[in-house]
Amino acid sequence: MNLNQITSPTLLVDKKKCVNNIRLMTEKAKKQHVIFRPHFKTHQSRTIGHWFKKMGVNKITVSSVQMASYFANDDWKDITIAFPANIREIDLLNELAEEVQLNITIENTEAVDYLNKKLLFEVGFFIKIDTGYGRTGITFDIFRTIDNILNHADQSDKLKFKGFLTHAGHTYQAKNANEVLDIHKDSMHKLALLRNQYIEKYPDLIISIGDTPSNSIANDFPGIDEIRPGNFVFYDLMQLHIGSCTFDQVAAVMACPVVAKHPQRKEIIIHGGAVHFSKDFITINDQKVYGKLIQLDKKGWQDIEEPNYLVKLSQEHGTLKVSEEILDKIMIGDLVAIVPVHSCLTANLMKEYISVHDELIDHLSGKIK
Amino acid sequence: MNLNQITSPTLLVDKKKCVNNIRLMTEKAKKQHVIFRPHFKTHQSRTIGHWFKKMGVNKITVSSVQMASYFANDDWKDITIAFPANIREIDLLNELAEEVQLNITIENTEAVDYLNKKLLFEVGFFIKIDTGYGRTGITFDIFRTIDNILNHADQSDKLKFKGFLTHAGHTYQAKNANEVLDIHKDSMHKLALLRNQYIEKYPDLIISIGDTPSNSIANDFPGIDEIRPGNFVFYDLMQLHIGSCTFDQVAAVMACPVVAKHPQRKEIIIHGGAVHFSKDFITINDQKVYGKLIQLDKKGWQDIEEPNYLVKLSQEHGTLKVSEEILDKIMIGDLVAIVPVHSCLTANLMKEYISVHDELIDHLSGKIK
Numbered sequence: 001m002n003l004n005q006i007t008s009p010t011l012l013v014d015k016k017k018c019v020n021n022i023r024l025m026t027e028k029a030k031k032q033h034v035i036f037r038p039h040f041k042t043h044q045s046r047t048i049g050h051w052f053k054k055m056g057v058n059k060i061t062v063s064s065v066q067m068a069s070y071f072a073n074d075d076w077k078d079i080t081i082a083f084p085a086n087i088r089e090i091d092l093l094n095e096l097a098e099e100v101q102l103n104i105t106i107e108n109t110e111a112v113d114y115l116n117k118k119l120l121f122e123v124g125f126f127i128k129i130d131t132g133y134g135r136t137g138i139t140f141d142i143f144r145t146i147d148n149i150l151n152h153a154d155q156s157d158k159l160k161f162k163g164f165l166t167h168a169g170h171t172y173q174a175k176n177a178n179e180v181l182d183i184h185k186d187s188m189h190k191l192a193l194l195r196n197q198y199i200e201k202y203p204d205l206i207i208s209i210g211d212t213p214s215n216s217i218a219n220d221f222p223g224i225d226e227i228r229p230g231n232f233v234f235y236d237l238m239q240l241h242i243g244s245c246t247f248d249q250v251a252a253v254m255a256c257p258v259v260a261k262h263p264q265r266k267e268i269i270i271h272g273g274a275v276h277f278s279k280d281f282i283t284i285n286d287q288k289v290y291g292k293l294i295q296l297d298k299k300g301w302q303d304i305e306e307p308n309y310l311v312k313l314s315q316e317h318g319t320l321k322v323s324e325e326i327l328d329k330i331m332i333g334d335l336v337a338i339v340p341v342h343s344c345l346t347a348n349l350m351k352e353y354i355s356v357h358d359e360l361i362d363h364l365s366g367k368i369k
Numbered sequence: 370m371n372l373n374q375i376t377s378p379t380l381l382v383d384k385k386k387c388v389n390n391i392r393l394m395t396e397k398a399k400k401q402h403v404i405f406r407p408h409f410k411t412h413q414s415r416t417i418g419h420w421f422k423k424m425g426v427n428k429i430t431v432s433s434v435q436m437a438s439y440f441a442n443d444d445w446k447d448i449t450i451a452f453p454a455n456i457r458e459i460d461l462l463n464e465l466a467e468e469v470q471l472n473i474t475i476e477n478t479e480a481v482d483y484l485n486k487k488l489l490f491e492v493g494f495f496i497k498i499d500t501g502y503g504r505t506g507i508t509f510d511i512f513r514t515i516d517n518i519l520n521h522a523d524q525s526d527k528l529k530f531k532g533f534l535t536h537a538g539h540t541y542q543a544k545n546a547n548e549v550l551d552i553h554k555d556s557m558h559k560l561a562l563l564r565n566q567y568i569e570k571y572p573d574l575i576i577s578i579g580d581t582p583s584n585s586i587a588n589d590f591p592g593i594d595e596i597r598p599g600n601f602v603f604y605d606l607m608q609l610h611i612g613s614c615t616f617d618q619v620a621a622v623m624a625c626p627v628v629a630k631h632p633q634r635k636e637i638i639i640h641g642g643a644v645h646f647s648k649d650f651i652t653i654n655d656q657k658v659y660g661k662l663i664q665l666d667k668k669g670w671q672d673i674e675e676p677n678y679l680v681k682l683s684q685e686h687g688t689l690k691v692s693e694e695i696l697d698k699i700m701i702g703d704l705v706a707i708v709p710v711h712s713c714l715t716a717n718l719m720k721e722y723i724s725v726h727d728e729l730i731d732h733l734s735g736k737i738k
Contacts, residue, residue: 007457008435041684063685064640066377083685084628086640087702088376107629110701135686136629136638169683259453260476260505269505271433271455275717275734279648314538315410315713316432316452317504332479333456344684348644349718351734365644365720 001298001356003255003335009276010255011350012337013234013361014300017251019051021232025215026055032221037061037080039210039230042344044364045353046074048233061210061228065092070364072100081105082165082210082228084128084136087114097121103162107137109152116156123158126165126208129194131187133169140166140190143197163206163225164194171213177243184214192223216244236343237292238282247303252343252353255296256318258334266327270336272310272318277338278345279313287311289341293320296337300356310338370667370725372624372704378645379624380719381706382603382730383669386620388420390601394584395424401590406430406449408579408599411713413733414722415443417602430579430597434461439733441469450474451534451579451597453497453505456483466490472531476506478521485525492527495534495577498563500556502538509535509559512566532575532594533563540582546612553583561592585613605712606661607651616672621712621722624665625687627703635696639705641679641687646707647714648682656680658710662689665706669725679707 001012022038029036038052041063049060049071059078062068068079069092079096080103087110096102103124106112115123127149130137138145153159168187174180191207198205208226209215215229216239234252235245256272281288284307291310295302308326312319318338322330330336340346347353351366370381391407398405407421408430418429418440428447431437437448438461448465449472456479465471472493475481484492496518499506507514522528537556543549560576567574577595578584584598585608603621604614625641650657653676660679664671677695681688687707691699699705709715716722720735 007461008433008455064377083640084638086377086626086628088626088704092376108701111628114702134634135681135683135688136631257455257457259455259480262505265503269453271452274647274649274714278643279650279714280643312504314504315717319504332477333483335457345643345648348684 001300002358003296003298005358006255006335006354008257009272009350011252011347011353012255012301012356013252013353014356015051017249018048018233021235021249021251022052022055025229025232026057029227032224034221034224035059035206035226037208037226037228038233039063039082039228040071041067042230043233043347044070045362046071047361049074049076061230065089065096067364068096068102070367072096077101079103080126080228082167085111085115087111090114090118093123094118094120097123105165106149106153109149112149112152112159115159116152119156119158121158122160124160124162125153126162126206129164129166129191131166131168131190132183133167135167135169137166140194161202161205163202163208164191165208165210166191167210168214169211171211172238172242174213174242177217180213180217180242180244184218187214188221188223195223212239213242213244231344234343234347237289237339237341240339241282250339252340252347253294253301254291254338254340254346255335256338258330258332258336261327261330261332263327266322266324268320268322268327268330268336270318270320271316272338273316274313275315276346276349277310277313277318277340278342278349280342280345282341284309290318291338291340293322293326294337294339296335301337370669371727372665372667374727375624375704375723377626378641378719380621380716380722381624381670381725382621382722383725384420386618387417387602390604390618390620391421391424394598394601395426398596401593403590403593404428404575404595406577406595406597407602408432408451408597409440410436411599412602412716413439414731415440416730418443418445430599434458434465436733437465437471439736441465446470448472449495449597451536454480454484456480459483459487462492463487463489466492474534475518475522478518481518481521481528484528485521488525488527490527491529493529493531494522495531495575498533498535498560500535500537500559501552502536504536504538506535509563530571530574532571532577533560534577534579535560536579537583538580540580541607541611543582543611546586549582549586549611549613553587556583557590557592564592581608582611582613600713603712603716606658606708606710609708610651610653619708621709621716622663622670623660623707623709623715624704625707627699627701627705630696630699630701632696635691635693637689637691637696637699637705639687639689640685641707642685643682644684645715645718646679646682646687646709647711647718649711649714651710653678659687660707660709662691662695663706663708665704670706
């Protein structure tokens with residue numbers, strides 16, 4: 001890696017680690033006999049998409065119609081938009097549905113009725129189920145609402161019921177792997193009730209789950225037909241903190257120039273702020289943390305065991321709180337490496353990646369608005 | 370405004386309100402006999418830059434070398450980069466310095482020594498001063514460090530001392546206008562000491578201050594030569610909350626489609642998440658708030674007095690907590706308007722604007738990576 005060429009905040013990707021993450025999840029899906037439909041909202045990259053394709057992946061998940069188009073135009077033919085159908089985008093949905101096997105997510109009859117009238121092509125739909133996260137979806141045991149949606153959908157030949165989809169996003173609040181497993185078990189138990197209720201009428205129904213912590217940590221997926229993890233492609237400090245991955249699996253880190261030092265406060269100021277990292281944070285010992293300082297080298301990066309955290313961000317500035325030793329070692333003009341808290345949001349802001357072999361890697365947000 | 374054409378999250382700008390904000394600040398600067406060097410990091414738009422130019426503004430502030438280039442290429446000739454000099458970008462600095470009157474910000478001798486060796490053209494520099502914010506800069510009364518920088522800079526004919534620059538960013542933590550004024554007074558008192566110390570040797574030195582709350586609220590700038598507010602061009606929910614502006618001055622709001630309703634929780638789910646708003650928040654009654662619901666209409670927007678806040682954000686989803694009345698009124702597929710917490714970060718993520726007269730307005734982040 002030519003570190004001298006890096007003059008401003010840059011998102012680095014280690015392809016080897018990234019491909020290893022993809023391989024591990026692909027193998028787990030095979031072993032568990034579940035469909036692997038990775039979520040591409042984390043990387044949003046056609047190049048990285050090809051790494052999945054080489055591993056035999058041919059079904060993907062995205063979080064917006066725009067993202068679906070980006071990948072449909074790169075020859076992905078089976079795409080699920082795991083976001084409540086936005087009926088204002090009906091024209092784009094029709095364009096997509098003409099080209100690919102498109103699946104959407106439904107959680108209300110208003111959307112069904114509208115789509116019944118306006119869809120020109122066949123579209124698969126998953127009913128979004130809430131197993132405890134409390135963001136979107138129908139609570140897993142409110143069968144009346146589910147039946148209502150199914151009945152409305154039956155009135156058209158365009159919407160085809162595929163199954164139930166959930167995102168147990170509350171695993172992101174877990175403090176350790178055991179808490180993740182508890183949520184995972186609870187979620188699977190609820191989905192089993194749902195399957196029992198509908199499997200007779202819909203013998204081909206698919207139960208699809210999504211969160212990276214469960215998909216990374218669990219080794220037991222009874223009653224699950226499909227997994228849709230996304231973040232695992234890079235992982236990040238949040239996932240390290242939860243226990244979803246090891247440091248060696250972290251495949252994307254920020255490289256940032258050092259612009260100031262404040263020895264009395266033991267602070268180092270980097271070019272790298274909210275417009276690079278995002279303002280997502282985790283809390284460690286009552287301290288907001290936006291990233292962790294690690295060691296950059298020509299081949300990539302290595303961990304620094306002692307915790308030196310990115311503790312403040314403004315638009316362009318980042319403040320690292322560091323040990324005496326690090327303070328002495330790091331000089332104005334140096335480049336430092338930082339594991340971001342949330343790789344999805346960091347990648348979305350950075351708009352492109354540089355591999356540790358100096359290749360430019362695309363990101364949707366650098367291509368179109 | 371053709372609301373039917375808006376199908377996905379969109380950042381709206383009311384040009385009339387925006388130009389009025391620019392006019393008010395231009396007039397205040399004139400009345401106070403201070404140079405008006407607005408910070409363009411909020412809007413990052415050439416189009417909006419032209420609105421300033423029409424008002425007679427010809428000096429600007431930016432927060433990165435990239436942003437300086439974007440505006441230099443649109444014929445801005447006098448640019449201050451209010452961010453500690455990043456010496457890794459020396460080539461870009463030299464390119465800029467050849468074309469425009471470039472000013473940079475310095476707070477350590479390492480940067481001075483490097484620039485002394487590498488600068489090919491004359492560059493003005495401000496010494497960054499800390500009057501209490503505690504992010505960057507030399508504490509206002511550590512004259513030894515300031516003298517040291519001035520002595521190092523004297524060893525080259527390229528770096529020309531312009532004055533002292535501060536950003537009293539702690540006004541953003543203020544709970545009301547009086548707290549802002551207290552910080553402003555304290556900051557000016559400290560800068561007066563600095564001026565007294567150096568005015569004899571540097572009779573032309575410029576004292577430059579920057580934060581939008583002080584610049585908006587204060588009507589007294591003794592000893593100040595230049596103001597660099599940025600956020601005032603749009604304002605946002607944070608500024609409303611601090612008391613820097615009235616609702617009628619908020620010139621940029623988000624329009625987002627409604628995709629789901631959860632009546633039991635009194636929640637409405639919009640397409641509009643962390644990749645649109647940013648995860649910056651303010652805290653109101655112990656609740657994280659990312660934005661406030663207002664009323665959208667064909668001419669623009671109006672306030673809704675009762676507080677209905679955007680209380681959760683994930684990558685693409687936003688959760689509005691609303692009253693019974695709003696819950697009944699807003700339908701799936703509707704477009705709602707939301708005042709974002711931090712307009713600078715929202716604009717950076719959105720990459721472009723639509724005016725309330727349906728014109729497309731550029732943003733740097735939509736132009737280049």
